[in-house]
Amino acid sequence: MSALDEHLITITQRPDTVFVEGHGAWLVDEAGKRHLDLMQGWAVNSLGHSPALITEALLAQSQRLVNPSPAYFNRPMLDLAAALSRVSGFDRVFLANSGAEANEGAVKLARRWGSRHRGGAHEVVGFEQGFHGRTLAMMSASGKPGWGSIYAPMPTGFAKARLNDLASVERALTPRTVAVMIEFVQGEAGVVLADPGFVRELRALTREREVLLIADEVQTGVGRCGTAFAFEHYDVEPDILTLAKGLGGGVPLSALLCRERLNCFEPGDQGGTFCGNPLMAAVGLAIVNEVCRPAFLAEVHARSQQLAQGLQAIVRDHGLVGERGLGLLRALELPSDKAPAVVAAAQALSPVGLLINAPRPHLLRLMPALNISAAEVDEGQALLREALRIALG
Ligand SMILES: *Cc1c(COP(=O)(O)O)cnc(C)c1O
16 A cells, blocks of 8 residues: 555555656656656557647637537537548548447447347457457456456356467357457557467458457557558458547547447437547547657657667566567566566666566566657666666665
8 A cells, every 4th residue: 555545546556756747758846857668658659658649639629619519510520530540541440439339339339230240149259368448348358367256247258369379269150249349559568469370361251250350459550560550561441440549639438330230229228428528539640640650650669669679688688588569559578576676676777767667477568659869768778677687686
């Protein structure tokens, strides 16, 4: 228990630090200490902390219109849907507030389509270790060990296969299967990449069985992987796409995208009080227009090459197991379960701390701002080496 907190419902252990300010790659705590942030709100702050683009979009939109109600069109909602359609090739967009909510919408849309066109098919096949969010249904869809029982009874209709194992997908498919839901890079599982060959075969198999392919790009989408979307790396076309995290650049915003033939909700089937509100949509529009430019994405790719090479050198020099990732979503595998100790040592570094994340006990995850500078990447690596020396000895 932290001495700082007497009133929050306890959900996790946090360090005894209160962050008060952030600019670009840097976060400042109440004591005035600066931290180089290679976590960025869990891959959320695409342009770093407090970018002018977001401040300006929020200011301008908040002075014009904050919320006319989801019963009416508003201009940022229409413009963001059009921008997402243009950069993704998907026809239709539903805006929501979190990744879990977009994914719930994806499953609802797939089930709606299944009820109309596939004789009531409704089951969704996900993957072991997968992560799709924390609503009850998304906990069922996720493959996190233990998640089937903490809040039992859980929503049913979710089967599991193993990533990169097509035979396991074939075993999980039944005549009632309406969709397969995949993360091309399992972020929470520890930056585990789907094999290109597996993804191509999965796409062929789902097409053949008239099963929809839902790509959960909540973490990988909107520039994170050095392309606008991770599906471009795999050269496949999903039927349904979900985005969140980086889409809002730090504000709560998510999107569900689909092909025209899946545009099958009846009025009243889907909605939400804050869905498509102009304040968040204005921010998303500014982010998409900035991040999905070829010149911006080329820079993301260059920084990701630099970071990957630096991490490979760290692996050699510190005797680690390996480095992996796609774009600026990267992980370092340690030979022991010391990742939490490295995270703590990194934050405690003085005079400047380093913020990184340990999604698994033996794994460090780095997801810097997409516009991090080459000098900041170098500085992050130097700080990481220091933290590794302290924590691994
Ligand atoms: C973070 C994440 C989610 C959940 O998003 P929330 O905004 O926390 O609901 C879903 N899927 C993936 C792949 C994620 O990384």
